[in-house]
Amino acid sequence: MHPAEFFFQIALILIAARVCAEVAVRLGAPSVIGELAAGLILGPSLLGILEPNEIIRLLAEIGIILLLFEAGSESDLGRLLHAGTRSAAVAVSGFIFPFVMAFALSYYVFHQALLVALFVGGTLTATSIGITVRILQDVGRQNSKEGEIVLGAAVLDDVLGVLLLAMLYDFSKSGHVSLTNVARVSALISVFFVIAPIAAKLLAFMISRYKNRAQTPGLVATTIISLVLIFAWIAHAVGAPELLGGFAAGLALSRRFFLPFGAALAQDHEFSEEVQRDMKPIVQLFTPIFFVVVGLSLDLRAIDWSSPYIWAFSLSLAALAIIGKIAGGYILMTEHWLMRTAVGMSMVPRGEVGLIFAELGRTTGILDPTSYAALVLVIAYTTLFSPFWIKMFYRLYGHRPELALEDELDAGPDPPPREPAETAARSD
Amino acid sequence: MHPAEFFFQIALILIAARVCAEVAVRLGAPSVIGELAAGLILGPSLLGILEPNEIIRLLAEIGIILLLFEAGSESDLGRLLHAGTRSAAVAVSGFIFPFVMAFALSYYVFHQALLVALFVGGTLTATSIGITVRILQDVGRQNSKEGEIVLGAAVLDDVLGVLLLAMLYDFSKSGHVSLTNVARVSALISVFFVIAPIAAKLLAFMISRYKNRAQTPGLVATTIISLVLIFAWIAHAVGAPELLGGFAAGLALSRRFFLPFGAALAQDHEFSEEVQRDMKPIVQLFTPIFFVVVGLSLDLRAIDWSSPYIWAFSLSLAALAIIGKIAGGYILMTEHWLMRTAVGMSMVPRGEVGLIFAELGRTTGILDPTSYAALVLVIAYTTLFSPFWIKMFYRLYGHRPELALEDELDAGPDPPPREPAETAARSD
Numbered sequence: 001m002h003p004a005e006f007f008f009q010i011a012l013i014l015i016a017a018r019v020c021a022e023v024a025v026r027l028g029a030p031s032v033i034g035e036l037a038a039g040l041i042l043g044p045s046l047l048g049i050l051e052p053n054e055i056i057r058l059l060a061e062i063g064i065i066l067l068l069f070e071a072g073s074e075s076d077l078g079r080l081l082h083a084g085t086r087s088a089a090v091a092v093s094g095f096i097f098p099f100v101m102a103f104a105l106s107y108y109v110f111h112q113a114l115l116v117a118l119f120v121g122g123t124l125t126a127t128s129i130g131i132t133v134r135i136l137q138d139v140g141r142q143n144s145k146e147g148e149i150v151l152g153a154a155v156l157d158d159v160l161g162v163l164l165l166a167m168l169y170d171f172s173k174s175g176h177v178s179l180t181n182v183a184r185v186s187a188l189i190s191v192f193f194v195i196a197p198i199a200a201k202l203l204a205f206m207i208s209r210y211k212n213r214a215q216t217p218g219l220v221a222t223t224i225i226s227l228v229l230i231f232a233w234i235a236h237a238v239g240a241p242e243l244l245g246g247f248a249a250g251l252a253l254s255r256r257f258f259l260p261f262g263a264a265l266a267q268d269h270e271f272s273e274e275v276q277r278d279m280k281p282i283v284q285l286f287t288p289i290f291f292v293v294v295g296l297s298l299d300l301r302a303i304d305w306s307s308p309y310i311w312a313f314s315l316s317l318a319a320l321a322i323i324g325k326i327a328g329g330y331i332l333m334t335e336h337w338l339m340r341t342a343v344g345m346s347m348v349p350r351g352e353v354g355l356i357f358a359e360l361g362r363t364t365g366i367l368d369p370t371s372y373a374a375l376v377l378v379i380a381y382t383t384l385f386s387p388f389w390i391k392m393f394y395r396l397y398g399h400r401p402e403l404a405l406e407d408e409l410d411a412g413p414d415p416p417p418r419e420p421a422e423t424a425a426r427s428d
Numbered sequence: 429m430h431p432a433e434f435f436f437q438i439a440l441i442l443i444a445a446r447v448c449a450e451v452a453v454r455l456g457a458p459s460v461i462g463e464l465a466a467g468l469i470l471g472p473s474l475l476g477i478l479e480p481n482e483i484i485r486l487l488a489e490i491g492i493i494l495l496l497f498e499a500g501s502e503s504d505l506g507r508l509l510h511a512g513t514r515s516a517a518v519a520v521s522g523f524i525f526p527f528v529m530a531f532a533l534s535y536y537v538f539h540q541a542l543l544v545a546l547f548v549g550g551t552l553t554a555t556s557i558g559i560t561v562r563i564l565q566d567v568g569r570q571n572s573k574e575g576e577i578v579l580g581a582a583v584l585d586d587v588l589g590v591l592l593l594a595m596l597y598d599f600s601k602s603g604h605v606s607l608t609n610v611a612r613v614s615a616l617i618s619v620f621f622v623i624a625p626i627a628a629k630l631l632a633f634m635i636s637r638y639k640n641r642a643q644t645p646g647l648v649a650t651t652i653i654s655l656v657l658i659f660a661w662i663a664h665a666v667g668a669p670e671l672l673g674g675f676a677a678g679l680a681l682s683r684r685f686f687l688p689f690g691a692a693l694a695q696d697h698e699f700s701e702e703v704q705r706d707m708k709p710i711v712q713l714f715t716p717i718f719f720v721v722v723g724l725s726l727d728l729r730a731i732d733w734s735s736p737y738i739w740a741f742s743l744s745l746a747a748l749a750i751i752g753k754i755a756g757g758y759i760l761m762t763e764h765w766l767m768r769t770a771v772g773m774s775m776v777p778r779g780e781v782g783l784i785f786a787e788l789g790r791t792t793g794i795l796d797p798t799s800y801a802a803l804v805l806v807i808a809y810t811t812l813f814s815p816f817w818i819k820m821f822y823r824l825y826g827h828r829p830e831l832a833l834e835d836e837l838d839a840g841p842d843p844p845p846r847e848p849a850e851t852a853a854r855s856d
Binding site for chain 1: 430660705713
């Protein structure tokens with residue numbers, strides 16, 4: 001590709017994302033909807049002037065990893081661990097319910113082959129962590145109690161999705177599943193999750209110490225980005241989704257992350273400020289590319305809208321996809337129903353992992369074009385409508401004491417991670 | 429390419445660039461040498477663990493365009509225009525001298541074919557604007573009088589180089605040169621250069637007006653980058669090098685850029701600050717990739733070092749490459765010899781355009797592998813040694829009144845574009 005063409009494509013993506021996001025917010029929708037719509041408009045669904053080529057996909061991958069970095073850096077490990085059992089319950093039940101229900105629908109009602117039904121079930125398992133994080137940011141709930149539960153659950157859920165994908169891939173090729181392999185990868189991912197934030201913290205500490213002796217400018221931008229990319233690479237190497245590496249690196253750089261040998265590794269406040277200030281424009285540059293690429297990847301024109309089968313199959317699957325995740329939220333017996341609903345709704349959007357499942361099913365020939373189209377449609381429903389419901393839900397119930405942002409009040413002297421003006425605009 | 433592999437490559441480039449740059453500065457060399465060395469080390473010249481694939485090349489292109497954006501935004505159009513005739517004199521003479529001398533050497537002394545000699549001459553014409561700008565930054569001279577002359581000359585010189593390349597390409601394919609075509613492209617480039625900064629200024633003004641009504645964060649990062657990329661695309665569309673678009677956009681955003689209808693379009697100071705603050709980390713992230721890729725593109729191992737012909741040809745060419753550009757500086761009759769020398773030396777580094785010439789000659793089969801290798805070697809000499817001479821020159825003569833940074837003193841109340849600590853470190 002000629003550089004000029006590449007520049008034009010990137011500029012087109014950035015401008016379309018911004019214009020559509022501004023329009024979306026003015027129409028009362030979350031801005032992420034605008035960015036997804038920009039992808040639908042530019043891509044094969046409507047105008048067809050942009051195809052998600054390899055380089056744009058890779059830049060989008062940087063976008064999702066940086067978004068997870070940001071989500072991690074705004075999180076509080078203590079609170080994530082505190083929400084841990086609840087997150088795990090939501091993740092596991094929100095993984096199993098849709099899988100089993102979609103499998104049953106596909107296998108028993110629509111009489112599809114075993115492998116097809118397994119892929120259909122798999123496609124509905126994993127929440128789109130990118131879209132979920134972004135919606136929570138858009139409604140100003142990324143630091144709420146339900147936000148912490150959802151973030152932890154979405155991360156775990158992604159791990160489960162990737163493990164299932166590996167298992168199904170093995171199964172489709174060899175006809176059996178190597179449980180030792182699954183156990184090995186699970187163990188590696190667990191070890192990664194314990195060690196990565198600590199290692200990232202140590203590296204960030206070294207960078208902050210070294211800062212004053214650096215002889216060339218741009219230390220933060222280059223070293224922190226390198227740290228994030230290296231951790232994404234390591235995550236992939238141990239069999240985890242790359243974005244977990246970004247999340248782990250972000251968590252380590254969070255101002256609320258403390259190690260047992262605590263204060264000795266405390267970064268100076270100035271350095272934390274510098275990291276936040278320098279990373280912000282880079283994150284803001286790359287993340288819209290991700291959401292536009294999700295939109296570009298959904299080819300709504302390839303779907304045969306006149307087929308009753310597609311409507312029946314996709315709408316019943318979508319219902320199960322929604323019910324399954326909401327049921328996952330309702331597993332939290334001790335919480336108020338509003339909290340359970342908020343958690344369940346936030347888990348509904350499917351995105352990247354679902355698309356990867358469907359794509360793998362299609363390229364291996366397991367899914368016929370019709371089933372593939374139905375799955376793409378389900379992903380589109382859950383991705384495009386969830387932000388509206390969630391926004392409406394918080395407009396109706398966001399002031400209720402059961403959903404109060406009380407944790408914000410006792411978060412200590414740290415300033416809130418986003419500037420008030422931005423949060424106000426986003427939660428508008 | 430798998431995303432994880434891509435992340436690893438980018439992280440490797442960023443980390444190697446930083447480590448080598450820090451080592452270079454501690455050894456008394458400019459940091460750009462470190463970044464070029466990082467490319468030589470990682471690339472085919474030494475370790476061979478990284479090849480400059482398409483995506484890395486495209487990111488490097490963003491790097492050079494953003495570097496030119498930065499150079500433009502730190503420039504003063506009034507002073508550039510004031511240096512205009514001198515820049516033009518330096519550009520034209522520093523273009524003709526090396527071309528004629530290298531052509532003569534190749535054609536009459538080494539008895540090469542006409543087309544080969546034309547390509548050899550062409551390869552030596554264009555100064556590497558990227559390396560020149562970076563060296564001037566490294567020695568803290570980007571805002572000096574000679575810096576302005578050199579910047580203008582390097583920009584013009586790049587335009588001449590691209591025009592010559594287009595002519596030679598035509599000639600090699602059809603056996604004749606369409607002068608009307610050259611005249612048309614020259615006219616378009618001239619029009620671009622007059623209109624682009626004004627258009628960019630108007631767009632930047634609109635962005636700054638719109639800023640307070642934006643509903644989604646990240647306005648500056650996404651819109652200014654889009655502006656730069658669109659202008660690079662337009663520059664290419666009119667037949668100019670893409671980096672001119674970046675330069676024009678930067679110039680328009682310079683705090684010292686005024687339009688005839690002046691004050692009405694004055695951006696608020698806060699917006700200028702925001703642009704500088706948000707663009708800095710992005711520029712710092714992408715520019716090292718460019719210099720590492722230049723290093724990756726020089727395959728010193730492919731050169732047959734035992735061939736006396738290569739030594740004779742490349743060393744005599746390198747001498748002409750240096751003499752030609754220094755003579756270009758000495759065309760400035762009214763300046764002190766120190767100023768002429770500073771200007772001439774700064775014009776010596778060849779880089780991207782030279783490599784494009786050599787590469788085109790090789791892929792079209794005009795240059796045999798030996799001549800190609802000799803040209804790569806000449807580019808390597810001028811690129812790798814110039815920063816040392818220039819740094820040494822300023823260490824010896826930088827305090828002389830003829831090279832004083834007096835213009836800095838009457839630049840008005842604006843703060844200097846770089847933080848003092850950085851400038852101090854760079855000019856160390």
